[in-house]
Amino acid sequence: MSQSSVASDLRKTDADAKVERKAKRFYIGLVLFLFAIQASIMTAVITMSIGDPGGAVMPNYYQAGLQWDQTKQSRTASDRLGWSVDLEASDVVDGSGKRALLVSVVDAQQKGIDSLAVAGKLYHLAAADDIIESPFVASGEGRYLALLPVARPGSWKLELNVDGAGQPMTESIDFTVD
Known part of the structure; x- marks a missing residue:
């Protein structure tokens, strides 16, 4: 080589x-x-x-699961009583960002039910950890009113607790604000 x-x-x-x-x-x-x-x-x-606070979609989910029988009974109480619970959200927001929420409770004969103690927990579905608690004031004929900070557009959930119905009663109402 x-x-x-x-x-x-x-x-x-x-x-x-x-x-x-x-x-x-x-x-x-x-x-x-x-x-x-x-x-x-x-x-x-x-x-x-x-x-992301939106991950907590249902407050007290664990506690509701532990007490499932009581939770289910209170959620179906209005059906058993023949009552209807409706929500009407005002289209107008005041200067401080509050909106009127009107809850109507009527019986099977469509008569308003007064003398109830109605309280609510309100939260935006995108911020479920920011819960606003407020009592609703009776305004006659089965109507209950509260001014709550509902200025943010989107989907909201109102969890109502109704006392004075003879049995524990809760209602969950979803509504959208533009």
């Missing part, structure tokens, strides 16, 4: 080594880049899931 062919083989080897090093760097960099993307996505998802 001549000396020139050995030198030629060494040069090829050096060139091959450079190509190989370049390929190693590329593929290691690609794997690390994909790992960084995965880590970034997971960090964003975890941050959003922990920091």
Whole structure:
């Protein structure tokens, strides 16, 4: 073997080594880049899931589950009594962001039921951990009124507790504000 062919083989080897090093760097960099993307996505998802208050869609869900029989009985009390509970939200918001909510409670003969103690828990479905509790004031003929901060557009839930019906009674009413 001549000396020139050995030198030629060494040069090829050096060139091959450079190509190989370049390929190693590329593929290691690609794997690390994909790992960084995965880590970034997971960090964003975890941050959003922990920091989003909309994840708590039903307050006291665990407690309601533990007391399921009592919860179910109080939710179906109006049906057993033949009562109807309706909500009317005003279209007008005052300067402080409050809106009139009118709850009507009528019996099977469509007569208003007075002398009830009506209280409500109100929350926006996108911020279920921000619960507004308020009593409703009787205004006659089975109507109960409250001024509550319902300025934010979207879907709201009103959980009503009605005392004085002879049995525990709760109603859950969903409504939308534009």
